[in-house]
Amino acid sequence: MKEETKEKTKNFMDKVKKVFDRGIVASKKALGVAGDAVQDFSDKSVLRIEKMQLESKLKKQYELLGEYASDTFAKKNSIAASDTKVSAILKEIKRIKAEIKARETALASDGAVKPSAGTAAKTSAKASAKPAAKKAAAKPASKKASSAKTPAKTTAKKSTAAKKTSAKK
Structure with missing residues (x-):
């Protein structure tokens, strides 16, 4: 009878182990799906924040243009688009509109921004923002807008790095 009890106990333990193994596999799968959903949500949130910041910058550029x-x-009693200050502001407005359009496109799609396109856009944004800032009168409002850009870029870089890491897995 002792042998029979040992065998029943062993069978029971095997069944319990199989149930736990299936539970662990299901949990890992569910956590993976949940992790992907959270990553997608955070990426889209970053894009929305960046878009709002760009819209604010666009408004400030229009204000600068209006003031000038x-x-x-x-x-x-006259003004021309060939004026260096006007052309710099118009160039910046065009660049910001392109950035906003890129964010809208990324949000409309699956929310994934190609690293090369995002990096190139950020590089060109930095390059064109510096001459525009030098040509345009440095106003305190425009300085506040540029300082608000830094945390969002850092967050965007972190989320892009996280995507690359999760893609490698």
């Missing part, structure tokens, strides 16, 4: 146009009209 108003001052110039008051002094000269």
Whole structure:
């Protein structure tokens, strides 16, 4: 009878082990799906925040253009797009609109931004922002906008790095 009890205990333990193994596999699968969903949500949140920051910058550029146009009209009674300050502001407006469009496209799709496209856009944004900032009058409002950009870029870089890491797995 002792042998029979040992065998029943062994069978029971094997069944319990199989149940736990299936539970662990199911849990890993569920956690993987949940992790992907959280990553997607955070990536889209970063894109939305970046888009809102860009829209704020766009508004500030329009304000700069309006202020400059108003001052110039008051002094000269004319203004031209060939004016260096006007052309710099218009160039920055065009760049910001392109960045906003890129974020909208990424949000409309699966939310994945290609690293090469995002990196190139950020590089060109930095390159074109510096000359525009030098040409345009440095206003305190524009300085605040540029300082707000840094944390979002850092977050975007972290999320891009996390995507690359999860893609390698």
